[in-house]
Amino acid sequence: MTPRGYRSRVITPAPPSFDARPLTDPVDPKAVKAFFRDLRSGRSRSRTSATVVTVLAIGIFAVVFTLLAGVFLATGLSRRAALPFVLFIVVFAIAGVWIFFGARRGRVARYRLSRFATANGMTYEDRIDDPALPGMIFGLGRARHSLRVVRGHSPRFVEFGNYEYTTKSGKNSTTHRWGYVAVKLDVPLPNIVLDALGNNSVFGTNLPASFRKDQRLSLEGDFDRYFTLYCPEGYEQDALYLFTADIMTRFTDSAAELDVEIVDDWLFLYTRRPASTLDAATWAWLFGAVGALITKLDQWARWRDDRLAQAPITAPGPAAVATGGHPVAGTHALPFAPPAGMLTPPPGVAREGRRLKRGVRWVTIVFAVVVLAGWVLARSLF
DSSP, rough: OOOTGGGGGEEEEEOOOOGGGGGSSSOHHHHHHHHHHHHHTTTTTHHHHHHHHHHHHHHHHHHHHHHHHHHHHHHHOOOOHHHHHHHHHHHHHHHHHHHHHHHHHHHHHHHHHHHHHHHTTEEEEEESSSSSOOTTTTTEEEEEEEEEEEEEEESSOOOOOOOEEEEEETTEEEEEEEEEEEEEEEEEEEEEEEEEEEGGGBBOOOSSSOOOOEEEEETTGGGTTEEEEEEOOOHHHHHHHHHHHHHHHHHHHHHHSSSEEEEEEEEEEEESSOOOSSSSHHHHHHHHHHHHHHHHHHHHOOOOOGGGGGSSSEEEEEEOOOOOOOOEEEEEEEEOOOTTTSOOSSSSHHHHSOOOOOOOOHHHHHHHHHHHHHHHHHHHHH
């Protein structure tokens, strides 16, 4: 168990240095145009259609603006009668200017991020539809896509991105936005979630999923002041092996405002603000968090699930590349038990440890009770 006071004996490495100049340096308009020509050449048909719709909307705006101005000048209306037309034209003009400069800022921002990725030995992807990632936010809703994705490939695969998906309730649609960091691990690990207490609201967790309370694991020290840890039932000792004193300190020092999920062979950090941004302080924060964590992942690579020593082996199969270019390992089952005397199980996680069991939020229960009580009261009165 972790002794109290462990924080004073652990030194967290300083955040890694990086070149932030491309985020703020002046840009060459010709280079921005060339960058977007390259982007357009690789766009899908749906992306091209969206661009056409945008151009048509701007064209319609210009035509309406011209017609309204012509009517105003040709009819010679009095000032009082012309006031609605003038206000309408002003609103259209402000909207047009806002759209134009907003689109321009967006193009420059994406160009800067591309240059930032190159300057730091990484790569840039402008958009990835339906990213093939197993985290809890990636299978929800529709119109799922990652934007402004910056990827590092050494010493291990790391992806920084902004993610959006849409949910619909009746006629109302809601777009959910997340920033995330995805780190590729060496071996599959049990599904563990660290719900950061510092970013929760008065209604509880800001995560899109809730988990059964009997899966909570309390750790000694002050870790519980920063995170609520969930692990599959029966995997408590495995979680203690993974979250040793120094690793807990690195999470509390570097990622206390980030929700964390370990699932399959991925580590995810989630935030409700953009992770891929022009803000150098955000990059320093995220680079520092990732740098502090990945130096300890070699210990996690040695973890093995003892349950697999008594179960049919699932061995790694040929490597594959999934949609969006995320590295994914294929598997195939071997229909035999491990040989007698085998001491080390193969890499992998038994079925019961692969996913946490979901729960129901108390806010949902209270809302359902209120609705039911209102329905019963209405029926009794009418």
